[in-house]
Amino acid sequence: xxxxxxxxxxxxxxxxxxxxxxxxxxxxxxxxxxxxxxxxxxxxxxxxxxxxxxxxxxxxxxxxxxxxxxxxxxxxxxxxxxxxxxxxxxxxxxxxxxxxxxxxxxxxxxxxxxxxxxxxxxxxxxxxxxxxxxxxxxxxxxxxxxxxxxxxxxxxxxxxxxxxxxxxxxxxxxxxxxxxxxxxxxxxxxxxxxxxxxxxxxxxxxxxxxxxxxxxxxxxxxxxxxxxxxxxxxxxxxxxxxxxxxxxxxxxxxxxxxxxxxxxxxxxxxxxxxxxxxxxxxxxxxxxxxxxxxxxxxxxxxxxxxxxxxxxxxxxxxxxxxxxxxxxxxxxxxxxxxxxxxxxxxxxxxxxxxxxxxxxxxxxxxxxxxxxxxxxxxxxxxxxxxxxxxxxxxxxxxxxxxxxxxxxxxxxxxxxxxxxxxxxxxxxxxxxxxxxxxxxxxxxxxxxxxxxxxxxxxxxxxxxxxxxxxxxxxxxxxxxxxxxxxxxxxxxxxxxxxxxxxxxxxxxxxxxxxxxxxxxxxxxxxxxxxxxxxxxxxxxxxxxxxxxxxxxxxxxxxxxxxxxxxxxxxxxxxxxxxxxxxxxxxxxxxxxxxxxxxxxxxxxxxxxxxxxxxxxxxxxxxxxxxxxxxxxxxxxxxxxxxxxx
Numbered sequence: 001x002x003x004x005x006x007x008x009x010x011x012x013x014x015x016x017x018x019x020x021x022x023x024x025x026x027x028x029x030x031x032x033x034x035x036x037x038x039x040x041x042x043x044x045x046x047x048x049x050x051x052x053x054x055x056x057x058x059x060x061x062x063x064x065x066x067x068x069x070x071x072x073x074x075x076x077x078x079x080x081x082x083x084x085x086x087x088x089x090x091x092x093x094x095x096x097x098x099x100x101x102x103x104x105x106x107x108x109x110x111x112x113x114x115x116x117x118x119x120x121x122x123x124x125x126x127x128x129x130x131x132x133x134x135x136x137x138x139x140x141x142x143x144x145x146x147x148x149x150x151x152x153x154x155x156x157x158x159x160x161x162x163x164x165x166x167x168x169x170x171x172x173x174x175x176x177x178x179x180x181x182x183x184x185x186x187x188x189x190x191x192x193x194x195x196x197x198x199x200x201x202x203x204x205x206x207x208x209x210x211x212x213x214x215x216x217x218x219x220x221x222x223x224x225x226x227x228x229x230x231x232x233x234x235x236x237x238x239x240x241x242x243x244x245x246x247x248x249x250x251x252x253x254x255x256x257x258x259x260x261x262x263x264x265x266x267x268x269x270x271x272x273x274x275x276x277x278x279x280x281x282x283x284x285x286x287x288x289x290x291x292x293x294x295x296x297x298x299x300x301x302x303x304x305x306x307x308x309x310x311x312x313x314x315x316x317x318x319x320x321x322x323x324x325x326x327x328x329x330x331x332x333x334x335x336x337x338x339x340x341x342x343x344x345x346x347x348x349x350x351x352x353x354x355x356x357x358x359x360x361x362x363x364x365x366x367x368x369x370x371x372x373x374x375x376x377x378x379x380x381x382x383x384x385x386x387x388x389x390x391x392x393x394x395x396x397x398x399x400x401x402x403x404x405x406x407x408x409x410x411x412x413x414x415x416x417x418x419x420x421x422x423x424x425x426x427x428x429x430x431x432x433x434x435x436x437x438x439x440x441x442x443x444x445x446x447x448x449x450x451x452x453x454x455x456x457x458x459x460x461x462x463x464x465x466x467x468x469x470x471x472x473x474x475x476x477x478x479x480x481x482x483x484x485x486x487x488x489x490x491x492x493x494x495x496x497x498x499x500x501x502x503x504x505x506x507x508x509x510x511x512x513x514x515x516x517x518x519x520x521x522x523x524x525x526x527x528x529x530x531x532x533x534x535x536x537x538x539x540x541x542x543x544x545x546x547x548x549x550x551x552x553x554x555x556x557x558x559x560x561x562x563x564x565x566x567x568x569x570x571x572x573x574x575x576x577x578x579x580x581x582x583x584x585x586x587x588x589x590x591x592x593x594x595x596x597x598x599x600x601x602x603x604x605x606x607x608x609x610x611x612x613x614x615x616x617x618x619x620x621x622x623x624x625x626x627x628x629x630x631x632x633x634x635x636x637x638x639x640x641x642x643x644x645x
Contacts, residue, residue: 035051035053036049037049037050045066045067046064047062047065047066048063048064049062049064050062050065056095057092057094058093058094058095060094060096060098060099061096061097061098062098062100063100064101065102076124079122079124079125080125080148083127084139084161085163087131087133087139087163088137090113090131091131094113095114096113096114096115097113097114098111098112098113107122109121109123110122116130116132118130123149124150125147125149126145126147127143128143128144128145129143129144129145129146129159130142130144137162137163138160138161139160139161139163140159140160141159141161143155143159143172152177152210153174153175153176154174154175154176155172155173156172156174157170157173157183158171159172166189166190167186167187168185168187169184169185169187170183170186171183171184176210177206177210178201178206179201179207181196181197181236183196190244190245190246191242191244191245193241194241194242195239195240196236196238196239196240197237197238198234200233201233201235202233202234203226203230204225204230204234205226208222208226217314218316220320220362220364220365221310221313221320221364224320225289225310227267228268229264229265229266229267230264230265231261231262231263231265233261233262233263234260234261234262235259236259237257237259237260238256238258239255239256239257239284240256241255241257242254250314252287252313252314252315253286253287255284256285257284257285258281258282258283259282259283261280262278263276263278264276264279264280266293266296266305269336269340271336271340272337272339273298275298275305276296276297277296277297277305278295278296280293280294281294287312287313287314288309288310288311288313290307290309291307292307298333299333301328303326303328304326305322305323306324306325307321307322308320308323318364319364320360320361320364321360321361322358322360322362323359323360324337324358325356325358326356327353327355328354328356329349329351329352329354329377329380330347330375330377331348331350332348334356335348338358341362341369341371343398343426344426345396345398346424347377347382347394347396348382349377349381350381350382350383351380351381352381352382352391353377353380354376354377354378354380355375355376356373357373357374358371358373369400371398371401373398374396374397374398375394375396376396378391378392379392380394384410387482388412389410389412390412391408391409391410391411392411393409401425401426402424402425402426403423403425404422404423404424405420405424406421407420413521414441416437416439417437417439418437419438420433420460422434424462430461431460431461431462432461432462433459433460434457434458434459434460435459435460435473436455436456436457437452437453437454437455437456437458438453438454439452440452440500448502448503450497450501451501451502452497458474458475458476459474459475460472460473461474467483475496476496476497477493477496478496485519487519487521488515488516489514489515489516489517490514491513491514491515491516492513494509494512494514494530495511498510507533509533510531510532511530512529512531514526514529522555523552523553523554523555524551524553525550525551525552526549526550526553527550527551528548529546529549530546530549531545531546532545532546536584536585536586536587537585538583538584538585538609539583544563544582548562549567550562557570558571566579567580568580574597574598574599575599575600576599576600576602577600577601578601578602579601579602579603580603580606581605583606583616584607584608585609585611586608586609586610586611597626598626598627599625599626600625601625602621602624605619605620606622607619617637617642619636619637619642620636620638621635622634622636630645631644
């Protein structure tokens with residue numbers, strides 16, 4: 001990392017020295033006493049106050065050397081490499097060097113070498129060190145300070161250089177962007193091996209921005225490393241790897257490391273509240289960055305995040321895996337996490353028990369997501385398509401964007417108890433499967449209207465929309481519509497329910513349809529179309545067989561109107577029936593008067609056709625009351641009255 005290509009700046013410094021030595025070689029005798037040049041101007045070269053003296057080795061000082069040529073130095077690496085290559089000449093040739101100003105068109109260099117003290121300051125580099133060389137030609141540098149200005153990197157420590165074998169080793173400290181630590185480096189045949197650790201620091205942001213121009217990391221991976229996962233304190237425990245100085249290969253598969261983050265925050269999405277984590281242990285191995293979270297909390301509830309890791313972190317085809325294991329309920333907060341990854345499950349838990357395992361694999365480029373999960377819910381209240389339900393148990397599996405329901409129990413009060421099995425496709429928002437109806441009761445004033453039990457494997461289709469959701473029960477020819485503030489049941493063929501309704505059987509209803517609406521499953525409005533019904537009612541000499549009925553009920557009281565107001569009914573403590581402009585056929589074998597019910601009938605312009613007597617009783621108005629075993633009848637026609645008790 002440190003030793004790289006050739007530095008033209010340093011090379012030119014030594015060329016200047018060699019030119020001076022060659023020029024003055026003939027004056028070697030004079031050098032014994034010293035040579036001093038106050039001012040020398042040559043093409044592209046100016047020298048001021050140059051002093052050279054030979055005392056076994058050369059002593060060189062200069063106030064200014066100006067060389068009119070652009071520097072070829074590009075980085076501090078170039079300069080370090082060239083300086084080290086000239087160290088073998090430094091001690092044998094020079095006793096001391098003091099060059100205050102070496103100026104190129106775009107760079108200024110200061111150089112001092114005396115009594116093993118070596119100091120250099122240039123555009124890219126500052127070195128303050130003590131340099132020694134033993135008989136085995138191994139150079140030792142005690143670096144007091146070495147600053148690589150273009151990398152904002154500082155070193156302090158010991159460097160050993162074996163120029164014959166091209167082996168370099170460094171053991172010391174470093175500081176970069178206010179992050180300090182220890183580093184060991186060895187270079188052998190152009191391969192640099194490094195081992196790094198740091199003290200605590202409080203943010204990754206500067207170092208990640210710094211590395212952005214140095215090392216390519218996929219933007220989404222970079223975002224997870226220092227934006228989506230942040231901490232108050234970080235510490236790099238160890239980072240080991242190697243780097244090829246010639247090819248620039250950094251062998252990501254061989255890099256190993258570990259770090260720790262304290263008091264961390266995990267941000268799943270800008271619109272979702274973050275999770276808080278006491279400690280995150282981070283490991284790098286096999287080109288994968290692993291995050292192990294302890295004491296994770298989301299919305300003040302413990303949440304088990306088993307695993308977060310970014311694979312292929314330093315190469316291509318990278319992505320992140322998030323593995324969540326939790327006993328928290330599948331509430332709106334967990335849904336917020338799922339939605340941040342584009343996953344929507346139609347069930348929202350409000351209380352009860354839940355065990356969930358969720359694994360998300362997000363590929364960064366091209367973006368794609370794989371999701372697998374399992375949710376086991378027991379004895380819980382929840383909402384499905386906005387409707388509150390209760391479940392004894394529900395097994396839910398997530399397979400990418402498909403939600404698999406197996407024996408998912410739904411109970412709504414005493415109205416119904418069903419089990420759903422099938423596949424909900426979250427992208428299409430459709431469910432296809434089967435429904436087992438354990439029980440389905442509709443009672444009015446404790447009288448059973450519909451009673452279904454143990455009806456298995458009924459095909460069901462569910463389409464969920466933003467404003468409307470629709471359930472189709474194919475075999476029962478029934479459609480259920482859920483809208484905001486309105487739920488609708490459409491029974492297209494009432495005969496399909498005949499085996500489940502004494503009301504339909506006893507009234508000989510064989511054909512018709514029912515549409516029922518409710519806001520709260522307590523109050524209902526219904527429209528009924530019933531055909532071919534046997535009744536004693538006659539209109540214009542034809543029996544009334546078909547009825548078009550509007551009805552409303554709160555489960556206790558019933559109000560109904562049929563056939564343009566010819567029939568109006570209310571039912572609270574007993575039945576009150578109002579009739580208008582029709583006739584009633586009286587038959588001893590089939591008479592409304594003989595029904596075993598408490599009823600009051602009021603009629604206007606209603607005549608009685610007595611079948612057995614083949615006669616008609618005309619009536620402008622009448623009342624008929626039947627309570628238990630007492631019957632009363634009173635009729636008025638013009639100036640005549642008729643009463644019966």
